[in-house]
Amino acid sequence: MRMIFALFLAAGIGLAVVAVYMAQGQMAQFQAERDHYAELQKKFPRLANVVVSKKELKYGQRFTPEDLTIVRVEAAGVPKGAFSTIVAKQGTPEAKHAAFIEGETRPRAMLRSIEPLEPILAQKVTNPGVDAGIMANLQPNKRAFTIQVNVASGVSGFLRPGDRVDVYWSGNINGQPVTKLIQPDLDLIAIDQSADADRTAETQIARTVTAQVSPEQVAALTLAQSTGKLTLSLVGSRDTEQVGKIEIDRNQLLGIQDKQVEKVVTKKVCTIKTRKGSQVVETEIPCTN
Known part of the structure; x- marks a missing residue:
């Protein structure tokens, strides 16, 4: 009886040792997997x-x-x-x-x-x-200003709300025809009566475009529109370069250089006429004025 009890006790201890060993191995495996997943998680992008x-x-x-x-x-x-x-x-x-x-x-x-x-x-x-609509597109302290255009000045109907344009003025300065850039990089918020940037209708020639501008630009564009002709130039979506001052007149366009006119100074001569008998004699004298 004692022998059987001892055998069962030994068997139980052996099984316990095996169980502990297996548990330790399993825990070590779980820990290794956990560390592996933690390392992988560090490499994953943050969401x-x-x-x-x-x-x-x-x-x-x-x-x-x-x-x-x-x-x-x-x-x-x-x-x-x-x-x-x-x-x-x-x-x-x-x-x-x-x-x-x-x-x-x-x-x-x-x-x-x-x-x-x-x-x-x-x-x-x-x-x-x-x-x-236009009101929703306006940024703080900005105004909506409408510019009249045609097929030539309006980039042939390719403008859309959300585009950016440069505005050129053409007119006369001191009797000389001049074209100059007056407002670069304006934001368009409407074409005719449409503020939809995703319109897919067939291209049409716009009669007006509405830009988002400051109050000072409103005054400048109003004066420019009443004193000359405005032309729009479409700015590319990837264009980030700042445009400097641009102005060209007819002579620059055609490469004509102004000639320097030399003044010819004519010496003033003063004379006096005297009569000797029937003969009139003209004698040069110093000028007094």
Whole structure:
């Protein structure tokens, strides 16, 4: 009986030792896997929340929080102006990056068309309660100014809201025809009566374009439009170079150089006439004035 008890005791101790050994091995394996995954996680890019649209939204279409959802993207790839939360309480840090403030019932409107799951950007939507249009496109302290154009001055109908243009003035200065750059890099916010940058209609020749300008530029453009002819030049989307002063007159255009006219000074001669008999004699004398 004692022999059987001793055998069972030895067997139990042996099994316990084996179990402890196996548990230690398993724990070591789990720890190694954990450390491996931790190292991999360090190499993974950091993710961030981005608010996107659940459906396609067209220019001018209104949307509410129910039309939005959140996706996770690489933090380094979050576009400028993206929202990180759909709704947040007023006054909280999250409110700065929220598409809507808690309690806000007014919808926002699209300034550009977007596709499903495309990020909602602050610069492509209006404020709550504001519909799309010129008012929604105007930045603080800016004004809308309309310029009359035709097929030649309006870049042959290729202008769209959101484009940038240089404005050239052509007129006469001191009787000499001159063309000069007067307003570089103006933002266009409307073409004729359309502020839709995504319009896909067949190209048409615009009669007017509306630019976003400062009050001082309004005065300058008004004077320029009444004293000469304005021509627009489309600025490329990748063009970041600052344009300097540009002015050219007819002589510069044709390569004509002004000739220096030499003054010929004629000596003044004073004379006096005297009569000697029937003969008149003219005698030179010093001039007194």
